Amino acid sequence: MATSMNLATWVQRNGRLRPDSPALAVGATVFATWAQWAATTRAIAGGLAVEYALGQGDRVAIVMRNRPEYLEALFGIWHAGLVAVPVNARLHPDEIAYILRHSGSRLVLTDPEHADDVAPLVTTVDDVQAAIVAPGADWARLCESAERALVDRCSDEPAWLFYTSGTTGRPKGATLTHGNLLMSSLSYFADIDVIGPDDSILHAAPLSHGSGLYGLPHIAKGAVSVIPTSGGVDGAEIAALIERWPGLSFFAAPTMVKRLASDPALRSADLGNLKTIIYGGAPMYLADLEMALVTFGPKLAQIYGQGESPMTITALPRAAHADREHPRWVAHMGSVGTTRTDVEVRIVDEQGAEVATGEPGEIVVRGEVVMSGYWQEPAATAETIRDGWLHTGDIGSFDSEGYLTLHDRSKDLIITGGMNVYPREVEETLLRHNGIRDVAVVGKPDSEWGEAIVAFVVPSDPAAPPETADLDASCLAALARYKRPKEYRFVDALPTNNYGKVVKRELRERLRAEPLPGH
Template identity: 70%
Template structure:
């Protein structure tokens, strides 16, 4: 069970069809993609001496060479370690070292940060720059047959975003990634070879995972010329109709406000298949704005790197079902359990809770990681009795829709009462003067914790008053949940995937 078999099959079946594109330009047909993958695999094994199970790190911007390197590593029986190229060089060094990577493939943009790691990381033997002379030599090498791999063999070390402490490498096997792709077909989109996937988000995380089912079906992988804005998206949809892409909610919000997309509206976006969003909260007000621009072409996923983006989901049909009496409530949820997993909500003793009661979210299925790379204690703590303990707090309704409350570490307990930051954030976002908000807890000698809101005003010259914000909260949530303090910011601190770094906000409070 080697995922690289998809490339070989598509090379035979769709040989002359486009496989990789940069903007409107075709960079490789499926036959050419398959040939380069087999050549890279041979060079990695025969020239660089790598053996099955060795790790190859990828530190690159989104580009066609990225997928050639990733599938080339799999073809050779190696383990890919996609690294977020936006990380600091010390963070990149940590991941390369922790994975024990023997080789890194990078690009000219990141070579200055990555090339010195040959001297700093004990396991690392070579850094290849793609494109470049060394890369051209790899792709020109005589191809080799694909290496057989078992379903339980590691394929991808998915390093967590590291919002708290050092990131851990979730070991995703070939079976895990196969199930991730199959679940996409079952719950999100059937996909056909006449469709495509736009890599607008980092390939090291969501876009890479949601690219897999598109590769499996022979769809074209499209790389934007620059960052994706409204005019660029419209041009790519014209060139590649049937295009889908993954985006963090912050990107969906930005695109929904792009004048070029607002001007054409849903009727002018006929070439758009699906926008898959996830990885951070999508607030209901932002979702309604996005639906007004894109129409019912959105699908939400809830997942983690440990169960590659596959726990629950809201389908396009769910988004379109506006006549349902609980439509708004469902849109504020993270959806229904996906086809290939079981999901439970439990109390501190592991007892399953009734509908409406919040508790920790547990998941099990063949998509769940094998464990954390070289961290047996952390693996044992997270994977208990066959269930992945997500650390997320949520509740199920009577129809089986899961509402995500917060990470367990973000839960605020004030005066013995549980307060979920997300519901306070949702309330504050109803104020027209609030562009963005994040809520955290501050230690409080009397109450245990008090609620603090960091607010980005829509108009910096006319920010909402504390009294106005209080009034907005009190119209929607219980008095004890309203913030005791409001702090105005120009922008919320986020990581490169758009997740708000609440740890930094707590640090600001002292």
Template identity: 65%
Template sequence: MNPAVWVERHGRRRPGDAALAEGEGVYATWAQWAERTARLAGGLREELGLKPGDRLAIVMRNRPQYLEALYAAWHAGLVAVPVNARLHRDEIAYVLEHSGTRVAVTDDDHADDVESLLGRVASLEAVVVAPGERWQRLGGAEPVPVADLAPSDPAWLFYTSGTTGRPKGATLTARNLLTASLSYFADIDPVAATDAMLHAAPLSHGSGLYGLPHVAKGAVSVLPESGGVDGAEIATLLRRWPGTSMFAAPTMVKRLTADPAVVGAAEHLKTIVYGGAPMYLADLEEALAVFGPRLAQIYGQGETPMTITGLSKADHAERDHPRWHERVQSVGFPRTDVEVAVVDADDRPVPVGETGEVLVRGDVVMAGYWDQPDATAETLRGGWLHTGDLGAFDDDGFLTLKDRSKDLIISGGMNIYPREVEEALLHHPGVRAVAVVGRPDPQWGETVVAFVVPDDEAAAPTPEDLDRTCLERIARYKRPKDYRVVPALPTNNYGKVLKRELRQQLAADAGSA
């Protein structure tokens, strides 16, 4: 199933209805988008000489032309390579080189960086700026039929965020994208043609993936004119476009929760799907107080894509359940389309309540990593995707993540999961953010170090205060042996804390001592 078929079908069935919106205005009806997609696909095939299976990269901020390029690529039978536009030029170069991209579509904001890669990236033959004269010319080409995509054909190269090194390109097939879309309907939310999908988060990742089921059902795709997260603008768009859903990272949910304009328009919101990083309990309770039962959580990875477990809106709303607090701190129940297991180091299932690595298999799991057979074999060994995440099932089948396996701290032979230490420290009213890592120790193996961002640097909590907060909630052996007060935590372009950099900082400090 080629996702471009959805645009073509709605173009025939609902030609005059809004399909793409830029801010409050309609950018294109379904008939206009369908024709534009077919003509752009023709231009990509005829003028630029692209063939089915060739890679086309998209490097731009969220805007209507992004979705035009994405669906035109699929219409032409190409493999889309959505690239995080916030990456450094050298990081963009790596993705284009590794994927063998022949053509990149970009915008004025990123044109200088991307055009500078012509001649540097061996495979790159052309850069098209959209909107722009060449983009318009491509859109005036003769339309071509939607290309056939076999279920196993690559459709999207999803480059991971690269927190531990060079990003890998998860090869998502047509089957993967269809399965992920159907899973959304099964477990997250029904979608109607009268609904809208607001793309405030990057289209290159979660928001783009969750846009798929909305396009499939004919909902309007709304692109903020700001290209990002602006509370006043989002509030206006919620009132303009009824039935609006959006994908958001937990940090974004926290920001929206604190924005008076968004709070005032919360009644117009249909659903916030959040995921991609831990949502701490205090932040979640505050968000539920503001938005009510409109939150759904997903746990997934680019390799799955975004489909392993889910915590539904009903789960969030079931406050009278005796284990509600435990459940909302979990990542939910296995999704309809997958099998999920928790295993030991030998890939043997562990008993309920015990921690192990989370494995998943099903039609949503990637075909493998692009041009990296060894990494593919290691990650997909035994027919299961090895996520690298540590978790445990409870008696009801809800999965709680403990940490990434690489972040586990072993001190004196005891396993310490950084997240539970972070949760404890966040109860201190003077702590805005915290990240916990392990530091090598000759006696204990590792000791616990907490990097703390205070609400007020001039009145930062003392180590004694933080110790008391920990000891009220966790075992003594888990409390940090060292507290580092910092103005901010290092993060990547998706807001994930780079614990690798914190460990490197500790190593550098030890080397200079």
């Protein structure tokens, strides 16, 4: 039986317990105390319910860069009993429109940087009644609405639709309930870090993804959420913010960790206030990890998870990074750690039978943290969650100590700069070009981005292949910039098996055989 649980209660509790303590900050400056954030949350909830006539379970999308209004919006949505749809603000307008349409979002909360992209969608996406720009006049009026009491929600009711690319090239909305997000936060306390009200979290990575999820346990315990003024990853700025805010943690993709570890500003900074850097979402080369440990000290913790099991499958904590005397330290650093407290993890064969220690197979997971399913996608849900187990599509193996090593990710997924890209949506875009007969997109190991997107192209006319600039333009007209291939390779044919299916493994192996720049 589901229990009552609304995550927005955290902000209200902290508003009573620590009314004058900083809750939200921009750079070094306090943006709101806990009492102020709690009042704003109640007002936003009241405005959403009265002015926009939204009722329990209605969806509200957030298309913003990182800013304090993002978190105000998120908890205002929850306070009103609504479902948040955080959207990656770097997506192409057509991709944003698809998510709004698929989720049935009734309202979009955006910012001045994205207003021009979002505003036209009000007239083209049926369910969307308005786009509110924050900050702006409509947002100010929303924040001054009559306050609303917290709306009860059950732990099994949706809180966050986490849209992640799927193998079909269309994103799917992993339905994360209040209970899922509560369990994810409790697991953070159990396996990653203890958080106190004098700590802080820096949101340099997108709030729509990992940084937002890791922000939740910090908000639960009354820590301050800090938004960098630059809105991104700047070494000098981060160094200054570490000095300003005690007990500071942040989430970063391995490419971000590598860049920051080599930044002169951080290498010479006083990092005494740095608490934890949580990294994950892509492989991290041992040489890069060792450099990061030199710069930051043993303050790194790795996580392995998916949006469907919000960043909660295994973990490699700070203590493991610090234990250099362990005879298997190198092997541990090459793993993604051990099973988290709140889940069971198995390695299974194609028939679903558990394999022996050391044998590779598909990673499956179950626990209260696993999503309830894909939004409006019963077939995809049934394919992914079978007999109570989430099938990750990732291949890995456990060693005798229980450390999990990833051998390959989902068959086609490319992770570049910490962002997920599924090749099919890039391929479908390129195949609309008249100069392309066939194409296969794969990831190539890259020392800066983790993986670089490479398109193997069979031109329609081998004597006159299309210009790469023209192909770039085709991609940028339909896809987010980070999904554009870094390289095009023109070939006579793609490798296929007996059934005519392209064997991407051969293409990946061809690329992996090449020297990795910088290593």
